[in-house]
Amino acid sequence: MDLVHRYGEWIKNKLPDNPKAAGRYIRLGLVLESFAKKHLGDKNVPAPYRDLNVLALNGMRHTLEHPETAAWTNLFTPVEILQTFGLNCLSIEMMGSFLAGFTIEDWCIDQAEASGIAPTLCSYHKSFIGAVENGLIPNPKCAVTTSIVCDANLQTFRYTASQGNVPLTLLDIPNAYSKDGVHYVVTQLKAWIASLEDLTHQHFDEAKLKAALSRENASFAAYAHFLDLTRTRAYPSTLTLQMFVLYASHLIIGSPEALAFFKALEADAKTRPVFSGKRLFWLHVLPFYQPALKAAFNLSQKYQIQATDMNLDYNKPLDVDHPLEALAEKMMKNIFVGPLTRRIAAERDLIKGTGADGVIAFNHWGCKQMAGAAALMKDALKDTGVPFLILDGDGIDPRNTPEGQIKTRLEAFLEML
């Protein structure tokens, strides 16, 4: 049993009697982990990734220590607006991953299921619910969610926010892009901004938002260049690091720190040698704990994960002069919104753009969106000629991930490449 696991077991023993103390130990764990990553981190991990790791751990700890400056969000919330009010986001997906990092996600998930939450629900959501219900996560200033991607976004936020009387905003994003649709979303954004002004006693500063959007444009331009460079260059990463990129591309996007990260990534890639192994493009989340996948991909010189589509769900330049309309368009044209044909077209471009030799679609347990889509996408993307593997498992809960099956399927697929 490794150190993290033992620490997790220890926290878990504290949980039933004293959730507050357990919450403190989680925060302490984040301090130790961030110290370890900063000073003892693996030197084979590229420096920009190591810095991002520390940044995300500190960000996470900050939201737990200063809940009055935190907002619960999902990955698709327009965080650029929260930043202008000095609010930091704590996303369900990120929190679920950290609970899994401490190997206490199973306890939280079991708690949620015992309350009556569906066992077939997404594990990120279940672990978040279990953690909130048991006082592991303090109540934030507010919560905001979008209807993008999954049904659970509205439901989980409504359920958890109502328990702690947390002010909740839902941004309802239409399934198709239209003028009426933009008007519908912009009206909601304006109402949300007004409620943030009331909550924080601050005036909304449009100039700050415009600056954030410019940084966002520059960030994605740098990331696009990085992806272009790594078509031919070696750039080692791990399953966990690919998930950490979500922190930069979604949860702090628009901030100077995110821009610095993407710029550093771009600059670092230029110095890297030529890569002669196989490149993989990933669809959906990555189960960072899974032994067979870790063995195959973490810092591997043979197989390189180019990116996950989660990090590339929208990156056309935003119209800085019309920031609210730009954010509305960003959400409505997200590749996960609308009929599957839109996503398929986007994935086809991404597969070509990243020069992938193979595609792995991860069918995360409980995700109805992906479960219904994986087979249809595989069929439609046959014309790319790139081999496509569907893996069934769970992003954070090993109990829903059949180890032997993943190993066999993965090895056969890699042999095929």
Next chain:
Amino acid sequence: MLAYICKYTPIELFESFDVDMTLMEPEVTQFNRADAVLHPNVCAYVKGVLEAFADLVKTRGDVEGMIITSCCDSGRRLYDALSVTYPDKFIYLLDLPRKITPEAVSLFTENVSRMVSAYSEHTGRAFYSDGMIRPLKAYLKAHPAPLKKDKGDEDALSVGLMGGRCGKAFMDTLKRHHVHLAFDVTCSHLARLFDPDEIHKLSDYCEQLLSQFPCMRMMGAEDRLNMLDDFEDKIDGLIYHTVKFCDQYHYEGAALRKLQDFSVPVLYVETDLTPQSSGQIETRLEAFLEEIKARRQHKNQKAVPESQLKTPAPKPLKITEKGKAKGPYVLGIDSGSTSTNAVITDGSGQILAWDIVRTGAKSIASAEKAMHQVLEKAHLSAEDLSQVVSTGYGRNHLPFSNQEITEITCHAKGAHAIDPSVRTILDIGGQDSKAIRLNDKGDVVDFVMNDKCAAGTGRFLEMMAHTLGVSLDELGQLSLNSKEDIRISSMCTVFAESEVISLIAQNKEPEDIAHGVHVAIAGRAISLLRRVGIEPAVMMTGGVAKNPGIIAVLEEELGQKLVIADQPEIVGAYGAALLAKK
């Protein structure tokens, strides 16, 4: 003809220009086609629609297509799958806002007109938005909402229905038991109250359509449970139904569990809408109806002050000596999936004889064998029996039975007679497991059962013992000698089996693996128990209660001793005998 799935579909609009609208209510037994294009973990209703639509297209010549609203993830994937499979049909995704604001209404109106144009293009029939309102108003006036029927029979149980849509088999069972439905607010229920006089343009109709009693995906659904205030004294029970792999309604179910002051008994039941799950639904529904009926009777009786209620001393499971017993004799028979258990009691409720027979391929043959053997043990013949009460999975199929009662009520009765201090029962049977909570009179207060699969049941243990190459009895003993904690993470019988095989390959000790198997089952059992609330004393019944390994693990996890009867398998049959009509 156009098919549709959701109550927010503008049905009246299409019907007003003579399109036949059919609600998809699939009754399918297999999901083969659906599993191939979607995934087994997609909502059972959506998979059923995919199967049923294929049959519909084959059998009816006039199927033009289907309207699907963007109501949920699985629904959107249904659209994707159908539009690939039927490129020539009118498969349309109607985007449905979650809010009811002026902007949302105008967006929805725009979406509806766009859909009508697309339909017009598909069929070659011309519709004009200006011309739509007059026929729509005429249609709405000609089809007013049906008046609510009065509750006919005063004795009928009155039940409310909430949650996700229910299948036909489910509704039929309610009908068969003459249950009066006080309200039904599931997805498929169309409670439309239009006011034609207030409809002057399409957006008025769209606004009224959006303003129905909200389904869970709408903003505003957070207030749905408030409606229960109006019904609390009008219903005997509430049924909360969820569909397998549709997770949305569980949130409301969980919130309902937290409602402190709602005193009506609630049955939470989940189905995959196939007729196969109807056996289990039947048991749960019948047990629930028995429970609320008893509750109503208690309510009508004058309440006895608690001080006057004497708690009888625990009765050991004693067998009356031959010759001392007096009739009338009663046989209780529990026809389970793994074993068939029979108990004969005399007029005072004392056990005369009992017998256990392994259930073979035919449950009737096993029941006859058990009856024959137990009569022999009691030195009685069939003519001596005044009553035969059957319970268990096969209770409805025994020709010699006079009365059928679910095993839930029977276990409660039996357990209460054996030890009146029991408040919670864990019954792990061959194919299912249950947690039951009782009051001080031995009445069922609440109960839950596991899902359709074998996870956490006796069958699971049997499979694991088989994989380890030991007998069931040895498995229990083995686990007591465990030294290392091994976690069997998967509860799916199939996955767990391969997990155990790989543990064997890693040279792990069989003792530790056996222990891991028991910990896994105990975890499942405790979460079942938690769902009804754990109140001591806790009794464990069923064949698995003879396994010392699982008892040790359960007692450790629960932090209390379990009450185990001398013969834990026959508690249900004993209860059945006690419940015979006097």
